Amino acid sequence: MAAAATAFALHGVDVVHRNGHRALEGLTLAVRHGERVALVGPSGAGKTTLLRLLGLSLAPADGRFEMFGSDPWRARAGELRRLRSRIGHLHQNPPIPPRQRVVHAVLAGRLGQWPWWRSLASLLMPVDCQGAAAELARLDMAGRLFERCDRLSGGQLQRVALARVLYQRPQLLLADEPVAAMDPALAELTVRLLNAEASRRGVTLVASMHAVELALRHFERVIGVRGGRLLFDLPADRVAPGRLDALYESDPVGASTRPAQARQPSPTLQPCAVVSCR
Numbered sequence: 001m002a003a004a005a006t007a008f009a010l011h012g013v014d015v016v017h018r019n020g021h022r023a024l025e026g027l028t029l030a031v032r033h034g035e036r037v038a039l040v041g042p043s044g045a046g047k048t049t050l051l052r053l054l055g056l057s058l059a060p061a062d063g064r065f066e067m068f069g070s071d072p073w074r075a076r077a078g079e080l081r082r083l084r085s086r087i088g089h090l091h092q093n094p095p096i097p098p099r100q101r102v103v104h105a106v107l108a109g110r111l112g113q114w115p116w117w118r119s120l121a122s123l124l125m126p127v128d129c130q131g132a133a134a135e136l137a138r139l140d141m142a143g144r145l146f147e148r149c150d151r152l153s154g155g156q157l158q159r160v161a162l163a164r165v166l167y168q169r170p171q172l173l174l175a176d177e178p179v180a181a182m183d184p185a186l187a188e189l190t191v192r193l194l195n196a197e198a199s200r201r202g203v204t205l206v207a208s209m210h211a212v213e214l215a216l217r218h219f220e221r222v223i224g225v226r227g228g229r230l231l232f233d234l235p236a237d238r239v240a241p242g243r244l245d246a247l248y249e250s251d252p253v254g255a256s257t258r259p260a261q262a263r264q265p266s267p268t269l270q271p272c273a274v275v276s277c278r
């Protein structure tokens, strides 16, 4: 694989949490610019830890790690900040202040890129309502621009967080269970939109997915994580059921989730009626 085409690469990487728990062990993985990758695996497998490593909030304890062609943990503070600003991280529980208006929550995506005076001005009077509205409209949230975030449902809040991270215009988008708070129809629609937007903008996308069926349907590459190791790394259409059985073996949550997801009907892109706004 040509280095120029690689968004990030891990060679024998271990991650150890502060309490000494080795959450990832010997990970070797390379992802090209513009690839769309889903991480699947049982609870506690290490998916969130891997996303935090890629988001440059956790450093590897061992191994080699390259992000956009350089080792972020050998970079100077300014360079590390610049690398981080190229990465959008959609957390499982998005840290959005409850009393904040949706427009401010979305515009916060670019606070790290704007000069201080523009960020300050935007807190008083939103500086790019149109830009925020455009991101929200793509996620069927156009009418919510001036709503307070604590008046939104969990699924709507997840879409506001998604609009914010898309507004940031990252080169690498990390999403930790981005549709976990949504009903199956809305989850399907949102995962489809997320992949379509990533593909349209040439963004590298890595998302952990609780719903395996959604991962297989919408992502081009699927990586199975279990016990802090990679169990498989395959094109989505080559993930055989046996692989998933091994991945979720003796995992009551995964075992009950997979068949349930498989039984969900697949909605089309049009039916905004199923995208329940509250």
Ligand SMILES: Nc1ncnc2c1ncn2[C@@H]1O[C@H](COP(=O)(O)OP(=O)(O)O)[C@@H](O)[C@H]1O
Binding pocket: 017, 018, 019, 021, 023, 041, 042, 043, 044, 045, 046, 047, 048, 049, 050
């Ligand atoms: N901050 C932390 N401190 C200590 N252990 C952690 C921390 N975060 C996660 N772990 C542990 O690391 C392992 C992987 O967790 P996580 O990455 O959250 O898995 P997943 O996202 O696949 O459910 C689990 O055993 C979990 O208990």
Ligand SMILES: [Mg+2]
Binding pocket: 047, 048, 049, 176, 208
């Ligand atoms: Mg997790």
